[in-house]
Amino acid sequence: MKLWLFIILGILGFVGNSQTQLSGTVKDSSDNPVESATVIIKKTNTQVIIAYTVTDELGGFSIQIDSVVKGLEMEIQSLGFMTWKNILEAQKTHFDIILQESVEELREVILKTDPIRQRGDTLAYAVSAFKNKSDRTIADVIEKMPGMNVLPSGQITYMGEPIEKYYIEGLDLMEGKYKLANESISADDVARVEVLENHQPIKVLDSLVGSDRTSINIKLKNNVSLSGKAELGAGFSPGLIKTTITPLLLSKKRQTLVSYQYNNTGEDLASNFKSFSSSQSLLPEFNTSKKGLLEVQQLQKPPFTPERWLDNSDHYGTINHLERLKKEMDLKINLSYLNGSRLEMGSQKSTYISSSDSLNYLESINNKYYLHSLDSKITLEKNTSKNYFKNELSSQSYWDSSQGLINNNASEISQQLSSPYWNLKNHFHILMPIGKQLIEFNSKTGYVSTNQELIVAPGTFVDFFNNGESYDQIHQYLEYRAFYTDNTVGLAKKLGKFTLAPTVGLSFRKEQFESEIITTITNTFPNTSNNYSLKSTTFFISNKLEYKDKIWQITLQTPLFVRSFKLPEYSISSKPLTFEPRIFVSKKLTPFWEVRLSGQISNSFGEAENLHNGFILKNYRSLVRYDPILSRQTQYNASTGLRYRNALKAVFGSLNFSIIKNKNNLIFDYQVSPEGGLAIKSIEQNNNQIQKNISFNFSKYLDSWKTTLSGGGSFYLVEQDQIVNNAFDRYKTYGQLYEFKADIDAEKWFGIKVNSTFNTSQLKSQDFSFNRVENWVNSVNAFFYLDKKQYLNGAIEHYYNNLQNSQNAVIMNIKYQYSFEKHPIDISLSWNNILNTRNYVNTQNNEYYNLQSLYVIRPSQVLLTALFTF
């Protein structure tokens, strides 16, 4: 039991000859034992304690004194009781004590200063602590800071989560498009990188609404700094050129970033337009990104870095300026311009099977894309502790066009597409306190316009348009305009472990769709033009309830939607009312096991572009037409998972099961002609699609080998109804995927990564089945750190497909980098595709057909680049 109760812990002073054992009980006035009361033996004259003990759960104590009792006193203390005191006498060795309750409080010492708050509370990393001589830009240094990573896309993550804001001296110049700034600011100009954990970028929400997101702030060494990056590269064959120059002028009140970039080495500069910021709203956001309503027939893109396959020539320029107008009020202007061209070459074979026969369609594809776009944005933001206001006016213009040439054995078909696209949008966001509550208002309004034209020569679908006779040309014109406004008002309230967030939203959209097919034949055809408009209104009211503690996490969202759709041309008018709840529950069963459950019901309704009753030539061999019926899809989604996490043994694993059921009111009817033409119609008929998936994964870290082994697998089944060449059938895809990885960091100078993924699937209908598809990808990537200045990387990738010929493709790459210590220059030499592999081949199953594709990748190339920072 209480071992130490019987030990006398301290004995001081003269050791007397006599030993005295004192014992007793301590109780309160209602005769309950007082546990953990201190029993002290003191010298009366000096008040020095010479022995002590505490009482047990029965209030009992026993204490031994190695000295004479004379001149000693006993004190008994306990929180909430008056101190009991008694001068000891030689005869009395047993005490039954009753303590009196007391409201007397202990004397307090109030903190005068609060050292924590005086100290800066930002987690700041001094760049000098992490910077190696070979690090040039701040991105190189950030990559090495604890918890931070820069993904291949340029996105920064902290502890695995994307960062929210990228500030430079507290200013948000680039917003979500921070990649360029991060990769251009010289590491030498930066004093510190501040990590703002739990950062709430909106000051009025500070200390009201917690945030679990992290932002980072770049603190510069000087008040004003001119910094930047330049890169020059050349190689062969064919002649390769790469240039980048990015100067930045940064201060606390004014910041400018300008950049010009050019390359034909496969680096996709269109990715500079990518923004990493995200938004969450219950209203389905109006997709203002460029829509490919018409297209030239494209190839499947290979699933690895564009630098191996993208045949490009891209110019890109950007100007970004931020001006602090007055305290806490910023004006920003961001302009970007891209001018590029891409070549795409390859072939693909589509296989369609019906119960009677099978059909192969082979096409060789040769495309040229011309990209030409301007992206502009003006932002005004006021961020004070009283309120928040941000208005963003932006516009995107594209003047893209493309040319394609198809060779399908029988003939050569040329396609010309012009797809200019323009949008203008305004996003208004305000937060203000009303009483004690903070109200958030969000409004997005915009306009989208596109006039697209596809010319195919010679004309296709000859049976339909010209009784089987060939003809010269077919033109598809298409005009689409849309106006939209999405508005929400909401608030959030935190009550202990519960969070309540009611929101109301209203959106209105008007979409206008016009199209016409013109052929070189004089006949006119019915159903080849469209002209209609769709007006839709959505109102929703929702509440989000969240509960979170160490064991449970529950989120329940209960939105009620009232929608209205009007399509006067087809006399469609519909006002569906839907309830679309979602729930998420997770519970920790033991320290190692956790179970998760989630469920959701959601609805989506027809989009204007999928309501055309007249035919549209989507690409040279797809002629599409829908029944003038508003499509409706109801999705039921349920998933459950079990996680095992044993950090002590470094073993992790999970098992997940999910099922999705989609109920549709429209079914697609595909008519495949022997010439490869695909006529797609929608028919009103209830049908459903079901997806089931089981997946597992595990990982184990081997401490002695500094190696992580991980693996996983998944089994899935997708089934859906389709009509192909007038035959109604249920198509099922059974698939399996296995993955294995080993990351070995055994030595300081050497590391290796091994990866293997095997994927197999089979597409079946009730009557027949397609060939089984097998893809197997293996890669070995080795890294050598020769010394601090030199770095060598070699990689081999192997792709296997179970095709009849060209089953294997191997790609080998090597890269060497040398960093000068005295000058901020890096030289790198890379040799990509050493074996000069020509093609990447792939086979896969789509909903009702099999596709084999071949993509001509970049040839063997050597590139020498020099990178300077200034």
Add this chain to the structure above:
Amino acid sequence: MKNTFFWFFTFISISLCAQNLKDNFQYKATYKLTYILDSTATSFPKSEVMVLLIGENISAFSSRSKSLDNKPSVRGNSGHTSINAVTDLHYIVLKDYKRDFIYYTRQIKEDFFYYEQPKSLCSWKLTGETKTLNGYKAQKATTIFSGRDYVGWFTPEVPVSDGPYKFSGLPGLIIELYDTQNHYHFELIGFEKLDPKPAFKTNLKYYIHTDRKTFLETELRYRRDPFSYQKNPNLTISPEVHKKYIESFAEILEKENNPLERE
């Protein structure tokens, strides 16, 4: 099959010694800790504010940045940061007065770990020396703990047999504590009654129960290479960066060569 049994027994053994700790804290003692984590840089001590929350049955000792009553809400230049991260000391030491146990707890990523020790870890020797500290009358005692000799000053005026870190067992609150090399020095800078009394509740059933040795090994594995400690499948990191990453952590760990507990 074997594994299943192993898990089963782990589960059972966890359930058996499951502890539901519940209390309302009544007093808060604030200490300033001055410490030297790098014995090669003894002239640059670090300091941190530590908090001991005292209840009727339980006390909790931690860095103030981990403390219950200190929710992160500090305004910074362009936002604020949780001060959780701004500490070298990530533990919370719970002392259970009734069961006479010390629970050393620490969160690493998503997991909570704990190991337990008897509350009477060190045996104190009283000396006759007294002094007045912060207005409290204090008496000196000495002890040996985990490879260091300590001097502790306690005050019977606060009849709580508790103190900073794992130290307790004197007839009054320890208001100053330091090792004889003065590498770790705790000094009481505040003592106040809490009103309202913050509720404390934790169930050790959901903590990973381990022993001190295994815990230190696991913690070291995490500190040495947090990336490999628990792979995030959504995250890719280039091996080159990973290498540099490990190197910089090794440097940090090298500078943390002087922990409070030496053994």
